[in-house]
Each structure stands twice: as C-alpha cells, then as structure tokens.
Amino acid sequence: MSTTKLAQPFLKWAGGKRQLLPEITKYIPREINTYYEPFIGAGAVLLHLQPPKAVINDINSELINAYTVIRDQIEELLADLSKHVNDKEYFYNIRELDRKEQYQLLTPVERASRMIYLNKTCFNGLFRVNSRGQFNVPFGKYKNPAIVNEEVLRAVHEYLAYADVTLLNGDFAKAVESARAGDFVYFDPPYDPVSETASFTSYSLDGFRTEQQIRLKELLDELDHRGCRVMLSNSATDFIKDLYKQYNIKIVGAKRNINSKASGRGKIDEVLVMNYGEE
Template identity: 50%
Template sequence: MTCNALKNPKQVKAKPFIKWAGGKSQLLEELINRVPKHFNRYFEPFLGGGALFFALRPVIAHLSDINPELINVYQVVRDNPDLLIEELSKHKYEKIYYYKIRNVDRYETFNNWSNTKRAARLIYLNKTCFNGLYRVNSRGEFNVPFGRHKNPTICDTENLIACSELLQSAEISVKSFELAVKDARADDFVYFDPPYAPLNKTSNFTGYSKNGFDEAMQVKLKETCVELNRKGVKFMLSNSSAAIVLELYKDFNVEFVKASRAINSNAAKRGKINEIIVRNYS
C-alpha cells in the first residue's frame, strides 16, 4: 500500500480519545513527513494515545502495548462503543467521587468489573486526573491526584464512534514490543514510541507500567531494530536525545527535532527540548 491508500478521509476524523504521557500530537507533522511513502502493514508496539495511527489511518494495523488496561480500552472502543458511552455517561467530575473511582483497583472486587466498566474508568480518570497523566505504583495501582479542569469532556460520543470505526480492522493486543513485531516482513512499517531514556536523574518518567523501562530495555529495543533492519522492515523511532540513545542508534539515520513537553508538574520547567527521530531509511 501507499500512505494514500488509507481509510476514507470523508469519514468523521477520529482523533486520540485518551491523553498519554509522551503523546505525539504536537510532533505529528514532523513524524508524518518522515513516514515512508510506500509500506504494507503498520505496526505500533508502544500504542499509548495512538496519535500517529489516527493521523495515518492505515488499512492494516497491528496495535499493541504492554499495558493491559490501555489495550482493554482500545478493544472496548472497537467492539462495544455504545456500551462504553453508556457507562461513561454515569461518571461525574467531582473530587470525592474521583478518588472513589481511582481507588477501586486497591480491592479484589475490581477484578470482577467488566471490560467495558474498566475501560470507562480509565477514560474517566484520564479526563479528570492531574495533567491527563497515566501513572501506577509498584503494585499497579493508579496513583495520580485529582486535576483541576474547566468542565472536562468525559464522554466525546462522536469521536468514540469515529475511533471505533477506524479500529474495526485493527489487530489490538497486549504484547511486549519484541513479540509485537516478530512477524513483521519486508516493506512493513513499524513506529516505536517507547518510554524515553532520561536526560538526567530527575527527568525519568516510566510509570506507564509497574515494571518501568530501564537502560537494559532500551538496549533490547535497539537490538530489535537491528533485526527489523536485517529483514527489510522499515522502522521509525522517537526518543530523547540522551547520550545512551545517540550511541545506540549511531549507525542509523538520526535527526533532532524540537518538542514541547508538558509532563512536568512545575509549569516553569515545561518547554521545548531536543528529541530524536531515528529511521533505517531516508
């Protein structure tokens, strides 16, 4: 296929229905300009908010993440949008209520919640927590405080329906990144957006899963990229400009881009920083 052989652009334009740390909405133009003009299947192993997927609208997509709660949301949006919308309509933006819903994952009864109810909970927390941040502790418990928002849209019905339509042909699964791309073949395209390597000891944010993403995982990811390159698979990867990342990918095409990062709780420390985009093609 080519990048023009995508879903019908006349449909309602689906956009990310969830905010994710390190989301690529503000870097989309830079990324889209570097997507190969021709590719077969699309793989995105660190799905997060899925900004590039929603922008590209690929016909054949393999979407995955190691976070089961996140993948459950995508599967529910694809398979049961009406039930999800109904469940979301029950939630309210109120501080005491927020902590009640947030803290249900501390109890065994949470395991009995339906997939739809769990999906609605995650979207609700994402829309009402501080800074739209997803973070869990070592026990896998969501621990982000209540956020101050002006009338947040907890349920964007039109967008959820549009996202559901776009996701109909997508394979969505819980997988580690290396397993997610194991079957990628020549002329497939993989986009990696891993938890970034920290620029310094205080900038590390890898709370996407209870296990984090350390230096050894960064090395493992690079080895996966080397194997994809050997098979003729095209890949593009985003990461910080940390020294370890520059060293790992020095044999590939590395470009610096400016990106705004708003994950810091101190607004004065938010701003544009250097990130890199790595590719094995020009």
C-alpha cells in the same frame, strides 16, 4: 479506505505525538504493507495515518482493554461514561476501585470507562501507577473536562472496527514477530531520561531502563535485516544518539506538557531514528 480527522487520541498520554505529527509524517514511507506500533500509547500516529492494516501493542493491559472496548462495545462504553461526574469525592471513590477485590468483577466496559474518566479528570492527564499497579494520580480540579467525547470515540471506533487492526498486549519484541520486508514499524518507547529526575516510566509496572533501550536497538537491527522500514522516537540524549549512530537521525523540537512539575514541562529536543533515507 477513507480517513477522518475526527479519529484522534481519546486520552492524554505522556510522550504523546500529536504536536510532532507534521515532522513524523514527513518521513513516513509512501507505501506500507502492514503498519506496526508496539508502544501504542494514545495512538496519535496510528489515528493520523489510519493504515488499512495495522498491528498495535502496549504492555499496559488497561490501555489495550480501552482500545478493544472502543472497537467492540462503543455504545455500552458511551452509556457507562455518561454516569461519571466531575467531583472530587466521586473521583477518589472511582480511583480506589483497583485497591479492592471488586475491581476484578468490573466488566471490560467498566474498566475502560474508569480509565478514560480518570484520565480526563486527574491532575494533568497523567496515567501513573504505583508499585502495586494502582492508579495514584490526584484529582485535577478542572471546571468542565470532556469526560464523554462522543465524536472522537465514535470516530476511533469506526477506524478500529472497519480497518484490519490487530490489538496485542505484551512485549514489544513479540509484537513485531510477523513483520516482514515492505512493512513499517514505528517505535515510540518510554524515553531515555534527560536527567536523574526526569524519568516517567510508571505507566506500567515493568519500567523501561537502559537494558530495555539496548534490547530495543537490537530489535531494530533485526528488523533492518528483515527488510522492514523502521522509525523510532526518543529523547536526544547522548546515550540514544550514540546507540543509534549507524542510522539516519533527525533532531526535532517537542513541547512536553505532561509532567508533575511545571519545571519539567517545556521544549526539549527529541530524535527520529530511521533505517532509511528521505524519499
């Protein structure tokens, strides 16, 4: 199937891969049966590659709902997005919905519209929830945010609707249960924090701690034994480099712009871990 450059991330997302795409695509296998991405996030790699057959997953149910609505109800979504306004009082009224019983009555379209609106108008494009699962990022004070990016949303819809893309909302290990030899798996998990205060894992209630990083490595070992080709992104901490020392590791530089503190933004080293050599 043909691809379109207009299909690109429709959300800002912590750890998004748009600016690392040139490095990542250098190492993508030339032939892939099924593409798997268990931590889909904003989907920069998926939407760049636009594989004919893919399985994507995320633990964040609001995020997967947004992908599903873009695929199945694009006209309704665009209509609902157009009602939103870039106003501080309005923003907090929309943000507060998940504190109220009426939130459970929102349709999938209304939930997706709310998520996209908050992402476009909140401070620094963060998606963060508190311990109760409530969105808690403040108003961003942008002059003219692109709340309705119709061109991009329609392009993402075209890809999701006409390719063979399975959407899942669950554990990362379950997302790759059907992966076999000839398939390609790209892992982009919440990163191992580079300092005590650098962790950003609150895009879901579950967090992603050291034990999860180790479980992910064990899953990569299992996929390697199955004959899958696997690539993983993470921060270039000593822990991660030691954890994956048996595999092919490339150090790449990435600029991070999403952080609540300006001191937390800037260039950092990341790793690309692969269970295969360069082609």
